[in-house]
Amino acid sequence: MKTWIAFWNILKKDINNYYLKPPNISWGIIFPLSWTLMQIIRSSGGLNLSEIREILPGLMAMSILFGTTSMLAVTITFERKGRSFERLLLAPISLGAMVAAKLSGAILFGVFNAFVPLIFAAFFIDLTGIGWGTVLLAVLLIAVTSTLMGLMIAVSAKEVFEAQTLSNFFRFPMLFLCGLFLPVSSLPDFLRPLSYLLPLTYGTDMLSGAIIGRSMLSPVVCTIILLIFAAVLFTFCHYNIRRKWIV
Amino acid sequence: MNITDIVAVKNLSKRYGDFTAVNGISFSVPRGKIFGFLGPNGAGKTTTINMMIGLARPSGGTILIDGIDSVKNVKKVQSIMGIVPDESNLYDEMDGFENLCFCGSLYGMRKEAREKRAKELLEKFDLTKAGRRPFKKYSKGMRRKLTIAAGIIHEPEILFLDEPTTGIDVESARQIRQLLLFLKQGGTTIFLTTHYIEEAERICDHIAFIVEGNIVAIGTVPELMEMVSHGHTIRLAADTDLAQLAEELQAYFGECTVKTGTDHTVTIISKERIALSPILQYLDRHGISVFEAKELRPSLEDVFIKVTGIEAMELKKEKDKGGMGR
Numbered sequence: 001m002k003t004w005i006a007f008w009n010i011l012k013k014d015i016n017n018y019y020l021k022p023p024n025i026s027w028g029i030i031f032p033l034s035w036t037l038m039q040i041i042r043s044s045g046g047l048n049l050s051e052i053r054e055i056l057p058g059l060m061a062m063s064i065l066f067g068t069t070s071m072l073a074v075t076i077t078f079e080r081k082g083r084s085f086e087r088l089l090l091a092p093i094s095l096g097a098m099v100a101a102k103l104s105g106a107i108l109f110g111v112f113n114a115f116v117p118l119i120f121a122a123f124f125i126d127l128t129g130i131g132w133g134t135v136l137l138a139v140l141l142i143a144v145t146s147t148l149m150g151l152m153i154a155v156s157a158k159e160v161f162e163a164q165t166l167s168n169f170f171r172f173p174m175l176f177l178c179g180l181f182l183p184v185s186s187l188p189d190f191l192r193p194l195s196y197l198l199p200l201t202y203g204t205d206m207l208s209g210a211i212i213g214r215s216m217l218s219p220v221v222c223t224i225i226l227l228i229f230a231a232v233l234f235t236f237c238h239y240n241i242r243r244k245w246i247v
Numbered sequence: 248m249n250i251t252d253i254v255a256v257k258n259l260s261k262r263y264g265d266f267t268a269v270n271g272i273s274f275s276v277p278r279g280k281i282f283g284f285l286g287p288n289g290a291g292k293t294t295t296i297n298m299m300i301g302l303a304r305p306s307g308g309t310i311l312i313d314g315i316d317s318v319k320n321v322k323k324v325q326s327i328m329g330i331v332p333d334e335s336n337l338y339d340e341m342d343g344f345e346n347l348c349f350c351g352s353l354y355g356m357r358k359e360a361r362e363k364r365a366k367e368l369l370e371k372f373d374l375t376k377a378g379r380r381p382f383k384k385y386s387k388g389m390r391r392k393l394t395i396a397a398g399i400i401h402e403p404e405i406l407f408l409d410e411p412t413t414g415i416d417v418e419s420a421r422q423i424r425q426l427l428l429f430l431k432q433g434g435t436t437i438f439l440t441t442h443y444i445e446e447a448e449r450i451c452d453h454i455a456f457i458v459e460g461n462i463v464a465i466g467t468v469p470e471l472m473e474m475v476s477h478g479h480t481i482r483l484a485a486d487t488d489l490a491q492l493a494e495e496l497q498a499y500f501g502e503c504t505v506k507t508g509t510d511h512t513v514t515i516i517s518k519e520r521i522a523l524s525p526i527l528q529y530l531d532r533h534g535i536s537v538f539e540a541k542e543l544r545p546s547l548e549d550v551f552i553k554v555t556g557i558e559a560m561e562l563k564k565e566k567d568k569g570g571m572g573r
Binding site: 001002003005006008009010013016017082083084086087088089090091092093094 | 337
């Protein structure tokens, strides 16, 4: 019960202090919105509504990726710099529970980001036929793995600007390698193995399968792979936090 | 470990590569007392505290807190600890009340309990009016007081304070000292590091001096004073021929040593306690008017200088840059 009280209050504090701040809410709305508009305008030199559904999986995945990685990395680095993070390290709750509480805020923010393009698209296209269960699962798993990548960055960065730079270093190559804009099958042979090392590839594939009915792998396989990614990333981050932050 | 001790540290060491920050120190902290950990900058005070509270891993040695191995069971031990770091580390975006409630929640306190306690603490620290103001708008003294309040919201058995009064105004520092004494009366053990020797002398029951990672002296304040006390000393300031006065006093108080000073003073040093009244009566009988008569007691600063080997000039430099003393 004590752990749950601490967990819930860390999550509530992060949501109030960081995620519900106007700049982040506007980022969460404007970023996916502007990408959606850009893709719509770009397609065939004008508004082509039939293409919205095609680009939806990529936009949702990208919105989650950008929302989660930088937010968690920046908030943790910011708290570490101000030493308020020490309070959490010194609280009598397990390191795993504390880290999970910190992750939860970013995961929820990522899920919120994912649904902005979807809600926006609902005004223009018919969304029937979408596998909602798979979409929800994919959104959640992409949010979890992207947040964990944000934590991995937070463990390595000492300054907020370092966290931002590192986030971009990871994110931009990922955009091109995980099938958001180009199908993985059309990538050059030497780049393709890299694509399969990225969790976003499997998340995007799940979303594509559920929204446009085209995927490389079955959602079950993608789910298993993403869960393995999540477990490995969590263990790696947990180990690194113990090693680097409790010196 | 004595049953009256809440902390027992044995052969504790911390190495960073070739550098030894803490070199196999051992000490114990009696329950319900104020224990001062003093030393110059870089002596190993904060490293020791960090190992005790679980922010640093010892390279060797053991730390028992309330009988629990704090290295192996750090989370269990942290539930009975209150921790006040050297810098106020609460959340700028939250107000005082929210900060206290949040800190209470980290110790598993329920909503009603933490809100009640937060209100009590705001009142005790004279912060009720500022309770709804964002922490970032607090003055230094207020930030410090709220940080201490956050450290005791869960009523810990032992409170660790790193430099509790550094950089704050005199009144806030006085309030904090009073609060520490009040907490001690309530049975809380306090482990504090401070640069301020006089502060330690005033409030601590036990003191350890640490220099370059080694404890060079440890004991109760009277025990430490004994190290520099070589009898009793009385200093007189008089407007007369001091050499002659010293001679007369030496003749009259044969067992004492009488010396003249450069500042119109005469010092009488005795192995036994000297009462002031016979001296004053003697001077009065001889028509010598004394404008100051004072018993000189050794200070903790004298002990510090003796055990650390830091000379008075270096000590002054440390003080000037915010180091030792005050």
